[in-house]
Amino acid sequence: MIKKTLYFGNPAYLSLQNKQLVIKLPEVERNASLPECFKSQSVITRPIEDIGLVILDHKQITITSGALEALLENNCSVITCDNKSMPVGLLLPLYGNTVQNERFREQLTATLPLKKQLWQQTIKVKIQNQAHVLQYCSGEDNKCMRIWAEEVKSGDPDNLEARAAAYYWKTLYAHIPGFTRDRDGIPPNNLLNYGYAILRAIIARALVSSGLLPTLGIHHHNRYNAYCLADDIMEPYRPYVDKLVFQLVKTYGENIELTKEIKSVLLTIPTLDVVIGRKRSPLMIAATQTTASLYKCFSGELRKIAYPEM
Template structure:
């Protein structure tokens, strides 16, 4: 089942009733002139079990602890945004799998050679997907990208990821002065927003598979709580890039500030179509297959992560 992404950009009351998320507008709730029957009819309810991601993008949102508890118990990722409407916080459940202790031990016991091999597979998949985006969107020559993908060694000691990234960004968005930088010119803002949504989806998938999203196979920043999510999302980034490329091509300089329409398109990332293990699948479902295969690599059942192919 495809989980839904809910975005709240206006003041709203979120409460829990009979296991359902109840959505109410403050103006309706506070009104003394509207009849009670009308107030009840204005309530919108959503089944908690159908929700995968919730984005809170307004300082006047009121959410009860009961809602947060129910969302987290159902492995939902809750994203909060800052004053610039950019994702700034992520809340995930403490446990998401019945055999979590055993899975943690397998993850913590993974050998260094295995970690390097998993990173090799990750970077190879990322560069291959980048090459497809570059060919489809910019019509660029990708022979060098194919060579770099094939040449990635265990642990990527030659840092072919960075070499491919430099070529990729130089040729994808042919904008004067553009470099891929969080604080850079548009469409960096679109990419930042999209990657934040993707990161939440991947982190949620890792928790659901009983893994620690903090302990990465390559990223080891002591201040980063989602190192493993940042690792595993790498081959999925090109899906965000392709969506952002289409948006920027259509809107150009109008992307300097994110609009509600642009956010709405970026919030479709969890349902973008992917191909994984030869089958078409929504991105969120594909991420679940990836994280499940990652655990099997840690437990010794598999030697390869399942990543999508563009």
């Protein structure tokens, strides 16, 4: 079952009662101009077990310890945002699988050749998916991207990922003068940052549910990054965000702002259609298939990660 994404961009009080997340909206309660029928809707409940992602995007949001505990116990990811409404923190459960200790050991003892092979698979699918996005957005088949995908070697020693990325961004937004993919760059970098943060939370949640450490990557190894493995595994999923952002830019223009309306579209990322092994499923479900297959690669049951192909 696809889990729900809850976004809070206004003052709210979140608590727990009878395994339900109780949502109180004080602005609605205090507004004397609203009719009583609207005020009666100022308290909403949602089953905790149905929630997969919560985004807290307002300084006047209060969440009780009990509600937070229940969300994490049910393997829900909780994202907090800064004063620019950009995701700045991610909370995940410490225990997401009944055989977590055993799976940690499998992950920790994975050999370097295995990690390099898994990274080769990851980058190959990422470049293939990027090629699909370019074809979809420009109507042209960029053969160089498909060639680079086939030429990726174990561990990607030739850094074809970077070569493909440089070409990809230059081609995708050729119509926007001066555009480069940079976290602090011009739009639509703001939308990409937001979308990737949501995607990262989804992948990290799936890794925890599969009993894996999101910190220990197969390629990324920044000592200050608590989600190296999530950053590795999300790579082939990034083009799904890229495609959605491109569609938004096409609709709203080059100088697109990260408004609530735009955020509401980006919050559909967990429900985007994804195909793995010719089977279609929402992205959030597909992520758990991917992380489950990753564990089986660590344990020796599989040799290939189940990644989505566009």
